Amino acid sequence: MxxxxxxxxxxxxxxxxxxxxxxxxxxxxxxxxxxxxxxxxxxxxxxxxxxxxxxxxxxxxxxxxxxxxxxxxxxxxAGELGFFPPYSWWPFWCACTLGIIVLALAVTAWWLVVLGSALGVLALSGFIFEYYRGEHAH
The missing domain is CATH 1.10.287 (Helix Hairpins)
Structure with a gap:
């Protein structure tokens, strides 16, 4: 350091x-x-x-x-350096929902902000909890 x-x-x-x-x-x-x-x-x-x-x-x-x-x-x-996550699609979906929200703010379509926020909550939940279920569950 x-x-x-x-x-x-x-x-x-x-x-x-x-x-x-x-x-x-x-x-x-x-x-x-x-x-x-x-x-x-x-x-x-x-x-x-x-x-x-x-x-x-x-x-x-x-x-x-x-x-x-x-x-x-x-x-x-030598030894274990830490946990490095495998592939994940959740960052892609989080970025897509953020893109929807930014686009909605740019064109002032407030209904699209609500839709993007709802999809963002789903994508962020999947991103946070991806290691609690499925193939890579701890």
């Missing part, structure tokens, strides 16, 4: 240096400052700073991973 914290820290420092330079360069133009790009850089800087603080905070409080130790061996990282 320390390596990741350092990478995000370097990115944060880079963005802290680039953001005022970007604002200054766009300020000297004929049209004035580019507030869209400047605000995007400021928010990106704050986001990378937040991730840096999070990773640095947790890197100090957790035991080092095998890849973080200087004496770590490849065999130290």
């Amino acid at each position: 320390k390596v990741e914290a350092w990478l995000f820290g370097i990115t944060t420092v880079f963005l802290v240096l680039v953001t005022p330079a970007y604002w200054f360069i766009t300020e000297t133009g004929d049209t004035g400052a580019d507030w869209t790009g400047t605000s995007a850089l400021v928010m990106t800087t704050l986001l990378t700073a937040m991730v840096t603080l999070y990773l640095g905070f947790h890197a100090q409080r957790m035991n080092p991973r095998p890849e973080d130790r200087t004496d770590g061996e490849i065999a130290d990282g």
Whole structure:
């Protein structure tokens, strides 16, 4: 985790240096400052700073991973890494219902929002409970 914290820290420092330079360069133009790009850089800087603080905070409080130790061996990282779900159609149906809701909001068809929300509840329920029944039940 320390390596990741350092990478995000370097990115944060880079963005802290680039953001005022970007604002200054766009300020000297004929049209004035580019507030869209400047605000995007400021928010990106704050986001990378937040991730840096999070990773640095947790890197100090957790035991080092095998890849973080200087004496770590490849065999130290062996074993079960976690549960990785198999194929699933539920994310597709959740995305379709979200697409229906967004389309309904774009064309102001409120009845379609209700239909999309009802289908979304079904799709989300299937997505949440897919490991409680069927072939991959625990």
